[in-house]
Amino acid sequence: MASISTSEFKNGLKFLMDGQPCTIIDNTIVQPGKGQAFNRVKYRNLITGKVLENTFKSGEKVEGADVIDTDLQYLYNDGEFWHFMDPSSFEQYQAGPAAVADMEKWLVEQDTCTVTLWNGDPIAVKPPKQVVLEVTDTDPGLKGDTAGTGGKPATLSTGAVVQVPLFITIGEKVICNTETGEYVSRAK
């Protein structure tokens, strides 16, 4: 990848830091007028998700990172890898546990996920904002409760545990928000 000068820094730029792909989330020029300019840079490590800060002497160069976000269909988990497919080229990708991390509990076969590829390999997986999952375990429901006042924990088919209204029973399908980890509604 070509090297990138600090003068080309902007939010969203992908570059390598200590060999790992990162994306810039804030770039502020420090220009004292009488002296050397610097760039104060906040960036997220795309592997660990950590937000880091460095100050670069202006004119310094970093290596660009070949990182793209692409929509892939989730196929299955073979016990070791999660398999995804590009629906137009049918090309398949396998994501390891580090890439899937705690998103595992929201992966539903056939769902389209946003997968971040670094040099062609998945490094992060983002499920759809809402997924439909079946309730596999929860306490018996209380008749007449439709307002969802209290709530109770329910285990879903992927192993996710969410708070659901009291009227939800085992075997029902529910819609969950994967960003907040919360129950949204019953699935129709």
Next chain:
Amino acid sequence: MISHKIDILKKRSDALHKLRAFFYAQNVTEVDTPILSRAAVPDVHLASLQTSVDLPNVGQQLTYYLHTSSEYPMKRLLCEGIGDIYYLGKVFRNGDLSPRHQPEFTMIEWYRLNYRLKDMVEETFAVAQQLLGDVPTQVMTYQQAFERFAGIADIHHTSAEVCLNCLKQNNVPEIIGVDADDKPLWEQLVLTEVIEPLLGLGQLTCLTHFPARDASLARISPDNDLTAERFEIFYQGMELANGYHELQDADAYRQRFEANQALRRQNGLAEVPIDEALLDALSSPGLPDCSGVAMGFDRLFALSQGKQDLSDVLAFGALDA
């Protein structure tokens, strides 16, 4: 346009009027020197915008530079004997954009004959107070600021390592691209990353006697050749003004310009045409004893309105113009 912006622009108009009234009352003449110049400032850290101009009977397009400050033409006028003068208008710097920088901004710059550094510091406080009200003031040397805010006792003689350790102790994010032994640069970083955010909190703080290598066109201190007769004034952690007891020696100007050209070559930057008209005027009739200061009007006005981002107090910022 949203109504609070209109309100700000009316206050901005009042602020410009107040400053002009201040100088008018002091008999300081307003000069609207050219924005376009055939010559440019050679400082390595200042990037002039340039444009080409068609003029009849010249036969070729001429390159003109947009001034980064009105210092050179003002000094030519001072050499001609104009007396006390000020410029209040736009200046331009390429490559600058941040909450406290715009490529085009309003500068108030003025020169006073026979003013010592101390007189100029006092008058700069008074000008800032026109907009900030009666805020307290404080003066300390650059060296004292390092002692007080960074715990570095003798900055002019200390090592790069001491500066580097100071940055670490203050949890400054790791700096990339600076050689371990580049003491001037580590010293600059202690100033910008550790000290400056603490300067001028609720008061106007002036640092005097900057290192001689940062003299620019200020005189070297008569009693200490490590420092220059240069000051900067800060308010709420932001640099507002930068003043000099002005260098008079025409040869020294040429030497400092040429040193900057050499640095430009070393850093792979294009050389710029030197202002020969200024150098001629400095040799004869020569610059009278004077002090000068340049203050960022937008910063001063923004802070007077409790704003930290210049684009909040401009009709339109650079990305919106």
